[in-house]
Amino acid sequence: MPPSEANWKPYRDLLRKFGPLEQDDVFRVLGAIQDAYGCIPREILQDVSERLHRPLAELYGAVTAYPGFRLAEPEADR
């Protein structure tokens, strides 16, 4: 289910705060997304991958390595 327009807003807001994204912002952006959403929604990870020209698989590998990152909010896990 694609996220609604409202769900993109926190992401757009944090992107605005970052300004033009640089390669070395990638981990910081992932952190900011996790903090804003309580998880890193797939569609948003996809968008980060496109913006920074990074393979989605690589970012997925990174995100799933840390206890402090989640792909879905805990209650949505099951």
Added chain:
Amino acid sequence: MSAVETKIVTRRVGVVPPFDLEAYRADSGCRALEKALSMTPAAVTEEVKRSGLVGRGGAGFPTGLKWELTAREEAESKYLICNADEGELGTHKDQLLLEGDPWRVLEGMTIAARAVGAGKGIIYFNEHFRSIAEQWEEMIRAAEQASLLGDDILGSGFGFRVKVCLGRGLYIAGEEMALIASIEGRRPTSRDKPPFPTQHGLFGLPTCVNNVETLANVPDIVERGADWFRSIGLEDDLGTRVITLSGDVKEERVREVAVGSSTLAEAIETFAGGTRSGRPVKAVQPGGGTSAFLAADALDTPIAQQAIARAGSSLGTAGIIVYEEGHSIVDAAVSCMEYYGRESCGRCAPCRIGTVRMLEILKQVQAGQARPGSLDQLRRIGYACAVSSTCGMGQAFPEPVLSALKLFPEEFESQLVAAPNATR
């Protein structure tokens, strides 16, 4: 004798309000940076090299040499990374500096960046330091406004900017190669060296990674000179070490001492009030949770790398973990293994498999279910991991177990299942 403090990097902690630029400047802050900007980068590096400062992050690499190696590389851009991931068990020294005298650490970073020619900086915090990291974000903005960071620092033409990263709960991310992978948005795993980060680091650019305490030493060295620094500590191990006392002590403490100025016993008594129960010390890990245990007969060892190494351990992060009489060494070894086992990144087989197998055997010992051959197996696996793992974690985590087996074999043997023809 009682231990005495020598305050250099902790001098302002608890005295000068942190995160307050005015207060920092009024206490002679920023003078070293001004001086460094008036010198050539090579002269700054030479001064640090001559001071004999070595890294405080655990590996003890000569700081001036690392700077020289980074400076030597030709590249359009370079990175200076401050490693504030402090995840070693029993170690809280960097946290004290990051929140107690943050401007000092930032000044050290800026001087280091100038010396190596880095225009970009990253400070990578342990996830538990979130509130400190937020204060750092604000401090960095204040530094930009005061022209202490930015494109033209204090009118010198030198430009340096710092970004803040907050870790997400992986100990291995403190290892420099894993740290770089983490910032790059890849799985945080180590890799074989060379190439070293100084040659091929963050996003392929020459990168100098330094520990918080290392960088905190830089301003005083630049301002007061290498000769002054060389007057503190021992001839072959200079300056101070910020030690953390924890474990079975009355009070957990972080204190700065001149290298070699006091023994383990003196520091435990003077700063931490002795053991929690008042019973004698049974063992210590002098360099954090991956360092080998020393038994009570080594308590007279001075707090200095060479002396601790001769006694059979390593000063590592100077996290002194105390175990009092009555504390089971098997339990102590299990706690270490549980922590490091969870944190293995899984990339190289010895560490990935070794941590699991060793913990399995240790738990059997703990439960009184291990067979006599188990201890030899434990030794063999530990040794194999130590010699064949890719990074410092796999090389070091067996140390506590191996040393415990050597120092206190009877504690393990007495818990084995009796077997016919048992040789041990």
